[in-house]
Amino acid sequence: MKILKIPKKKLDLFASILHQGWELHAPVEQNGKFAFKPLDQWAQARLAYNRTLLAPKKYFLPPQEAMFEYRNHEGYVPSREGLDKRVILFGVHSCDIFAINILDEVFAGKYPDPYYQIRRKNTAIIGVDCVPDEYCFCRSMRADFVDKGFDLFFNDIGDYYLTAVGTSLGDDLVLATAQLFEEINDKDIAEYKHRSSEKQKAFKLDVEIRDLLGIFELEYESQIWDELGDRCLSCGSCSMVCPTCYCFDVMDHIKLGSKEGSRVRTWDSCLFHSHALVAGGENFRKERSSRIKHRYYHKQSGFVAEFGRPSCVGCGRCIESCPVKIDIVEVLNRLRGEEHAIS
Ligand code: SF4
Ligand code: SF4
Incomplete structure (x- = not known):
């Protein structure tokens, strides 16, 4: 170099x-x-x-973008x-x-x-x-x-x-x-x-991640998830500020009285109640505890299985932006048994 x-x-x-x-x-x-x-x-x-x-x-990945428009007589027109x-x-x-x-x-x-x-x-x-x-x-x-x-x-x-x-x-x-x-x-x-x-x-914050995959396997039923669910407001700030969260929702914006419109994708968050809501009203993650657990498991465990490393980079944005002070380092250390309480 x-x-x-x-x-x-x-x-x-x-x-x-x-x-x-x-x-x-x-x-x-x-x-x-x-x-x-x-x-x-x-x-x-x-x-x-x-x-x-x-x-x-x-x-x-802009917060909102039109991927294409559909127009009478022209069909699909990709957005540039x-x-x-x-x-x-x-x-x-x-x-x-x-x-x-x-x-x-x-x-x-x-x-x-x-x-x-x-x-x-x-x-x-x-x-x-x-x-x-x-x-x-x-x-x-x-x-x-x-x-x-x-x-x-x-x-x-x-x-x-x-x-x-x-x-x-x-x-x-x-x-x-x-x-x-x-x-x-x-x-x-x-x-x-x-x-x-x-x-x-x-550096003032530290967490050991070498054996985190195993810890997550063992702590799936931990009461920590219920405690976090009681505090979390489902505001989604942690996902919006995160440099590696990439969920998006896709919707059609149809112009009133016409057959034209655009297909738009918008940032979404797995902390939102609507994230796992499907047709018919079933919601696979109704409780806030299951949604926050899902976020942690996807970033710290699921991503490791697929890409060989967690998808968290330790930028600290989610800690700074959480209105109820849920702190990812405290949570990970607590899961490891190194903190007695989540403050
Ligand atoms: S500390 Fe990790 S989870 Fe939190 S915003 Fe940064 S990358 Fe995302
Ligand atoms: S920022 Fe905090 S309160 Fe908001 S969804 Fe994330 S963990 Fe919950």
């Missing part, structure tokens, strides 16, 4: 060159929170941030809305890149989704390192470091960003701006190692 460095003071020039061929999106601050947004100018970007409200998955945009996502954290790699397994693997695939192909990813806060446990989920899924990855080493080139597209971006990059030296490497080890010391 090629590694160079770029001075921080030249980032605005780098961004302005990229802007000529791409839409540039980066974390922007809004009332003390962060969100990925299109930039008008580089000064709006905040590369030192804890987490964005919504994960970058919104670029590949937003598909041709070339977007650079600048400032994606390792855990969110890891999450995109997981979504790739689902939407670009055995059952490829053309909408997802086109957006993914038209999006370049520039990662940036981060410092864990009180909600992060990406290290436990082995997502605090990525070696694929990015075109470029920036590591803060003071006045410079150490820049790892991950793909040939990343190489093209560097070649197009070659005058801004410099070779690295021993001092840069020492600074990178120092900051890396400081980052490890900053």
